Amino acid sequence: MNTKHIIGVFDNEDNLLKAIKHLKQKRANIKDVYGPATNHDLIKAFTRESLLPYLSVLIAIGTIIGAFGFLYYTSVIDYPLRYGGKPLFSFPPMVVIIFLLTILVTGGLTVMAFLGRNQLFPGKEPVMIDPRASDDRFYLVMDQNFNPEEIKKWIADSGAEEIIEKEIDA
Amino acid sequence: MITNLDISLVKGRKSYSQITEELLANTEGRPPLWWLAAFGLGCLALAFGGWAFYMSLSQGLGTWGINNSVAWGWDIINFVWWIGIGHAGTAFTIFFLVFRQKWAGSINRSAEAMTVFAVMCAGLFPLIHMGRPWLAFYILPYPNTRLLWLNFNSPLFWDVLAISTYLIMSLTLWYLGMVPDLATIRDRTKNKFRKLIYGIFSLGWDGSLYTYNRYETLMKLLGGLAAPLVISVHTIVALDFSISVLPGWHATILPPYFFVGAIFSGFAMVLTLMILMRKAFPIGDYVTEKHIDNIAHVLKYGSMVIGLAYATELFIAWYSGVEYEIYTFFNARASGTFSTAFWIMVFCNAIAPQAFWFKKARKNLVILFAISIIINIGMWYERYIIMVSSLAEDFLPSSWVAYHPTLVDIGIFVGTFGLFTVGMLLFVRFIPIIAINEVKPIARLGKDNNTKNEKE
Numbered sequence: 274m275n276t277k278h279i280i281g282v283f284d285n286e287d288n289l290l291k292a293i294k295h296l297k298q299k300r301a302n303i304k305d306v307y308g309p310a311t312n313h314d315l316i317k318a319f320t321r322e323s324l325l326p327y328l329s330v331l332i333a334i335g336t337i338i339g340a341f342g343f344l345y346y347t348s349v350i351d352y353p354l355r356y357g358g359k360p361l362f363s364f365p366p367m368v369v370i371i372f373l374l375t376i377l378v379t380g381g382l383t384v385m386a387f388l389g390r391n392q393l394f395p396g397k398e399p400v401m402i403d404p405r406a407s408d409d410r411f412y413l414v415m416d417q418n419f420n421p422e423e424i425k426k427w428i429a430d431s432g433a434e435e436i437i438e439k440e441i442d443a
Numbered sequence: 444m445i446t447n448l449d450i451s452l453v454k455g456r457k458s459y460s461q462i463t464e465e466l467l468a469n470t471e472g473r474p475p476l477w478w479l480a481a482f483g484l485g486c487l488a489l490a491f492g493g494w495a496f497y498m499s500l501s502q503g504l505g506t507w508g509i510n511n512s513v514a515w516g517w518d519i520i521n522f523v524w525w526i527g528i529g530h531a532g533t534a535f536t537i538f539f540l541v542f543r544q545k546w547a548g549s550i551n552r553s554a555e556a557m558t559v560f561a562v563m564c565a566g567l568f569p570l571i572h573m574g575r576p577w578l579a580f581y582i583l584p585y586p587n588t589r590l591l592w593l594n595f596n597s598p599l600f601w602d603v604l605a606i607s608t609y610l611i612m613s614l615t616l617w618y619l620g621m622v623p624d625l626a627t628i629r630d631r632t633k634n635k636f637r638k639l640i641y642g643i644f645s646l647g648w649d650g651s652l653y654t655y656n657r658y659e660t661l662m663k664l665l666g667g668l669a670a671p672l673v674i675s676v677h678t679i680v681a682l683d684f685s686i687s688v689l690p691g692w693h694a695t696i697l698p699p700y701f702f703v704g705a706i707f708s709g710f711a712m713v714l715t716l717m718i719l720m721r722k723a724f725p726i727g728d729y730v731t732e733k734h735i736d737n738i739a740h741v742l743k744y745g746s747m748v749i750g751l752a753y754a755t756e757l758f759i760a761w762y763s764g765v766e767y768e769i770y771t772f773f774n775a776r777a778s779g780t781f782s783t784a785f786w787i788m789v790f791c792n793a794i795a796p797q798a799f800w801f802k803k804a805r806k807n808l809v810i811l812f813a814i815s816i817i818i819n820i821g822m823w824y825e826r827y828i829i830m831v832s833s834l835a836e837d838f839l840p841s842s843w844v845a846y847h848p849t850l851v852d853i854g855i856f857v858g859t860f861g862l863f864t865v866g867m868l869l870f871v872r873f874i875p876i877i878a879i880n881e882v883k884p885i886a887r888l889g890k891d892n893n894t895k896n897e898k899e
Contacts, residue, residue: 309627309650309879315652319652377608384619401649410464
């Protein structure tokens with residue numbers, strides 16, 4: 274859905290950080306920020322922490338149990354071959370395989386979860402405000418839950434380079 | 444303190460658009476003449492390798508120098524050597540993502556590329572060594588008509604798993620790390636075809652702060668997951684040897700020793716490539732003398748650990764009192780058939796890098812380049828010594844043989860060099876060699892006033 278948004282253009286992160294803090298204080302809704310780079314302060318001021326690590330811990334636990342189950346099934350239940358008088362179930366060599374599978378599966382599924390959550394996929398049309406968003410400018414896109422003039426004033430006060438209004442599909 | 448360091452990591456007070464401009468220079472315009480020449484050479488080497496590959500498949504492994512006693516020859520030597528080189532890339536990424544070493548930020552992209560291509564080259568060797576590579580899927584555990592499972596207790600299977608996991612993880616880290624930069628190229632280019640291709644590979648990246656938040660978390664997670672891999676891959680390669688019973692192989696020192704050797708040779712190769720890239724592209728402001736200096740320090744300490752490992756091996760062989768061990772280390776390696784190779788190894792790995800104690804050597808690009816090449820040769824000899832000396836002269840003198848590589852062996856090795864060169868050349872042509880989106884915040888840190896930096 275294309276709707277009209279007020280967009281503040283910033284040429285450095287410090288002013289952008291000021292603007293985000295200011296707007297949050299005034300309870301104005303920030304739709305999103307587009308920019309070429311980021312830093313910890315910006316992210317902390319703008320949004321809460323990602324839940325990805327919790328998901329990946331869950332995946333890791335699942336993989337450990339699954340890999341152990343698979344190895345136990347293959348070596349003890351499905352094909353119990355005794356060689357060299359060794360026990361059918363032996364944990365040390367399993368550690369290596371479980372360890373590697375955990376990394377492989379957790380890494381892969383976490384990446385997929387990341388791509389899915391952000392809806393990134395080959396051939397997706399990016400939200401394009403201006404090509405400079407991936408070069409040297411930051412674009413602060415506002416939802417209009419306040420008087421537009423007031424929002425513009427708040428953005429301008431924080432040191433925006435310019436303020437534009439544009440219809441984008443954000 | 445930190446301020447000084449950060450300023451020296453990116454020289455000059457650069458604006459963001461200036462950084463974009465400078466770091467995309469290699470992907471724009473026509474390819475320079477040296478690039479075309481090197482690409483042609485790489486293709487020639489690849490063709491030689493292709494011929495050797497064809498010979499190995501059509502005539503069989505009898506075309507190689509291996510025999511009943513020395514069943515692992517150049518193929519496994521080169522496999523271990525390439526895997527070792529492949530270690531530095533992920534190590535750099537982990538320095539950057541997990542240990543927050545900002546200096547690794549401008550190196551990790553090319554180091555990762557090196558890792559990906561080196562591991563690809565390495566993977567080729569066991570594949571060809573199977574003799575029938577089209578049946579390579581036999582090494583994967585899948586339900587089959589013979590109702591058999593693999594031997595999960597075998598280090599050779601762990602190796603398959605470790606190396607494929609490592610390749611997939613490094614490819615993922617490398618690719619995800621470059622997505623924002625590919626988006627930058629997509630936004631800048633006027634050419635419709637380029638826009639389409641980079642558009643597909645940049646996954647519709649728009650630089651949203653929400654995405655960046657999850658992206659940073661993801662990269663840290665992947666870095667954390669890949670960190671133990673760096674240690675485990677070469678440890679498992681070492682287990683291929685140390686679980687056997689041959690003198691010289693059957694040693695608990697092998698896993699840590701292989702790991703240090705891998706980091707050491709990988710960093711040497713990174714140094715070689717960074718010096719070449721600085722010569723070829725205007726990236727001197729991003730990969731500064733400080734970066735080169737740091738790598739030289741790592742090599743110096745790595746060399747000392749390697750030297751210690753050589754000494755420990757000799758000492759334990761003598762201390763064990765086992766005559767076979769003593770023969771392998773003191774007679775075969777240090778003073779017998781393989782003594783030339785042994786002392787080349789000791790000189791290249793343990794002695795030559797000690798030059799980096801001197802600041803003059805760390806500042807001189809010719810010396811740096813020469814020593815980085817010397818280390819890579821030395822590390823190749825180390826694998827040669829481990830592989831061939833133990834196999835060629837083991838318990839029974841009646842089965843002692845000499846080992847010489849054939850033209851086909853050499854061809855496959857040269858072919859992997861071709862693959863590596865072609866891969867790296869394509870990389871420097873189509874992908875920004877320095878992570879632009881990671882360098883920008885680092886450059887900004889240097890520009891800011893001191894109060895800002897003390898918080899970091």
